[in-house]
Every structure is written in C-alpha cells, then in structure tokens.
Amino acid sequence: MPVNVLTKNGYTGINIVSLWVAAQLKGFSSPVWATYKQWSELGAQVRAGVKSSPVIFNKEFDAEPDPDVADDDGKPRVARASRVFNAAQVEGYALNPVPEPLGPVARIAGADAFVRGTGARIEHGGDRAFYRPSTDRIQMPPEEMF
Known part of the structure; x- marks a missing residue:
C-alpha cells in the first residue's frame, strides 16, 4: 500500500489506485511517497527532471450548519491537489532493507x-x-x- 514517508500514514481512496498505477507505469518497486518539501525535510533531494504524481488531500470539518443554506450539513469539506515523488526518484534517502524470509513455519x-x-x-x-x-x-x- 502506498505510504507517506514522513507521516507514515497510508494513502487512502483514489490516491491508492493513482499511486499504484504511477508506480506500475514508471517501474517503481517502493510504495514510499512524499511531496518535494517532505523529501527536503528528510534531507533527500528529488532528482532533476523527474515527474511527480498527483494525489488529492481531502478533509471534512465539523461546524455549525448555516440556517440560511438548505443543504448545509455542517460538514464543510476541503480538497487540495498535491504532487508527490516516489522514493526511487530521490537521492539521499535509504529505503529500509527488505526483511529476510522467515523460513519454515513450525507446526502447532x-x-x-x-x-x-x-x-x-x-x-x-x-x-x-x-x-x-x-x-x-x-x-x-x-x-x-x-
């Protein structure tokens, strides 16, 4: 599942499919993604000339419904598009090593x-x-x- 390297949160909704497709098309094996700014905060540098992939951030807030607006449910929503880069597109970031296979399972x-x-x-x-x-x-x- 695609995950943000800085927040450790998994991407949700359409972002999962979008990042899976981007990884498949571009040949990325890592599920780790972040914005340019997030990579910079980690001391990594996005390679020059690489293309980002779009994600949508959305959030619902609790608020008092406006009595003058008939369809106001008191839950204003915000959606914002961002661009993210895969770990394979940056320099100065070491991916966690892949764990060794566990071997045979002991019978219980x-x-x-x-x-x-x-x-x-x-x-x-x-x-x-x-x-x-x-x-x-x-x-x-x-x-x-x-």
Whole structure:
C-alpha cells in the first residue's frame, strides 16, 4: 500500500489506485511517497527532471450548519491537489532493507488438532490459498511453501 514517508500514514481512496498505477507505469518497486518539501525535510533531494504524481488531500470539518443554506450539513469539506515523488526518484534517502524470509513455519499441534476436528476438507497443491464453495474445500499451497 502506498505510504507517506514522513507521516507514515497510508494513502487512502483514489490516491491508492493513482499511486499504484504511477508506480506500475514508471517501474517503481517502493510504495514510499512524499511531496518535494517532505523529501527536503528528510534531507533527500528529488532528482532533476523527474515527474511527480498527483494525489488529492481531502478533509471534512465539523461546524455549525448555516440556517440560511438548505443543504448545509455542517460538514464543510476541503480538497487540495498535491504532487508527490516516489522514493526511487530521490537521492539521499535509504529505503529500509527488505526483511529476510522467515523460513519454515513450525507446526502447532493444538491448531492442527482443532482444524482436523472441524472436518474441513483441505487439499494441498498450486501456488495460492483459497476456499472453493462449490466443492466445500480449502485449497492450500504445498506445505513446503510455508
């Protein structure tokens, strides 16, 4: 999920899709974004000539409704467009290292017994986990994958 490097807040709404598309089109693997000013505050410099991506900031405030305005619900809204840059577009910022894979998962005997006790039909194979209602079974990747 796209996240702001300075605030650590995840982007929301249409900004998620917009930044996913921008990252895909421009080949960015990092989900980290920030405005020019935010990158500067962190001591990083946006590379010359790179293009920003748009995001929309919106906020709703609580206020007293104006009795003279029929459709005033007392919640004025503000929307402002900003431009952000991906971590791949800046110099002087080190991305957090990718954590090492965890390795094999230790079996928990009590959990295995509980699952067996449910009578659920579990089959192993393929590369993803899912439940198929039409056959009332759970599909799991081979145990070696996890």
